[in-house]
Amino acid sequence: MKSSALPKESLSSSVKQERMQQWVVGIILTIGGLLVAVPFIWMILSSFKPESEVMQLTPTLFPEQWTIENFKNLFVNMNFGLYLKNTIIVVLWSFVGLFLNAMAGYAFAKFEFKGRNQLFFMVLATMMIPGQVTMIPVYLILNQMQLTNTMAGIVLPGLVGAFGIFLFRQFMTTIPDELLEAARLDGASELRVFWQIVLPMTKPILAVQGILTFIAGWNSFLWPLIIANDESLYTLSVGLQLLKGQYGGNFALQMAGSTFMVVPIVIIFIIFQKHIIDGYTISGMK
Amino acid sequence: MKSFLANKTPYFFIAPAIILLSLFSILPIFVALIISFTDLDLVGISDWSSISFVGLENYKDVVSDPVFLKSIFNTLFYVVIGVPLVIVLSLAIALLINFGKARIFKAFRVVFYMPSITNVVAVAVVWSYLYNPHLGLFNHVLNLLNIPDVPWLQDPIMAKISLILLALWRAIGINMIIFLAALQGIPKTYYEAAQLDGANNWKQLTKITIPLLRYAIFFVSITTMIGWLQFFEEPFVMTNGGPLDSTTSVALFIYRNGFQFSNFGYAAAGSFLLFIAIIIITMIQFKIQNKQQDY
Structure with missing residues (x-):
């Protein structure tokens, strides 16, 4: 459209120039993308190499001899089965937290009540408190509640979050009041209105939050590390830290442990990436 | 009866979240402030009577602690190079x-x-392998290009740069998505008009895109700055502050004093200084932003 006034020759040359630019940008991004992907590629390839091959001074790119021995060792020499179980428990609990965030967001969005604005302001204010300030007091509070070295102590501090509540509230204010009133007139209880009408209408934000919650739960490291004294409560990331300390020289085993942790998340992310990336646009990030 | 229930409903919905946030976000602020004026340690946890108020002593000690001063320098190094x-x-x-x-x-x-x-x-496990002086991929590739070994995590300055490199690798993604969302919010008609006026790509970028992204750039710089002032995970899992505290950040200093040396009061004082620094730096950024909008 911009070229309607231009003579034919310069039209074709500007098309050519544009195609050229597209190629240059594509090549720059490919090089950058490869650089970013190097740690992932190297991790996965090394995890299938026998230990002796990893220790060679001239590294090989592809394993000369593919082996899954390292992955077996994770479960035989280390307790990765147990760590996996604990990690899944942490993830399940974090979904309970997601549900609590949605509940709070709903009340802030759709109910008039005394102290609503003050409480919502308080929720937002918690976003500004740095983790380093609360870390020690939270540990002392959990200690006072006798929750150190328990699963409850690991999941409780991060169960609800201001950012999640805020996102749910923003999205739920757009739900029409008439819809909720109609359901109440039909005799639906408040919980049922929330469960059967509000939650299904919140799907886009629920999808984003669900995936981010899963990723955060799966990756959770600091609280399990601080709270868990027994190995029986270790999550995958704490177990991996232990492996790094115990088998410091065995890089093949370390890479297998990392691959075991990273690849499931990467697969889930690739399947759902559209929701996450579009989610930022939904949240009104402009 | 019904209206009584209706009044209670919202409180029932917010109660779990509010209780948890009060317990693990609001209350800890006050606890941290109080214990920063005491000599609370491992003994004090089990026997409250052994705790005594020491006034401003923790604050006085921490600002003259050479490790704390070093950690401030390191954190500024991370912020000044990493954030831009x-x-x-x-x-x-x-x-x-x-x-x-x-x-x-x-x-x-x-x-x-x-x-x-x-x-x-x-990430730390994989990058420690990549950075390994003898078996690591990075030094191997450099040697192939006839460049001598780089002491990635062994040299005090280089170790800081290596951690920045790693943190950079982790931080680009989320901010890129924020910028992409903002870019999609710019109306296409602006560019069409500019093209009609014969503006080239560079002109369009500097005269339309960058000015319209000002809010996104401000948002990213504030959140990145706050995040990097609390730089913690990378030095904690990669170097644990070494060599010779050259990678210890303020946040790592606080963690170590709290959970490894059990000087809870001392660590709380350090954490409050960090909190105040973050507030001041954020306020300065808002001031600068407001000034720019005056033009």
């Missing part, structure tokens, strides 16, 4: 991806975002 790099690189990648018309460009979003979702311990 994060903003420039994530903006550049977002612009390049946004410029591309073919479908394949969307795939790049996934590639660049991937490090952001990767567990920090796994």
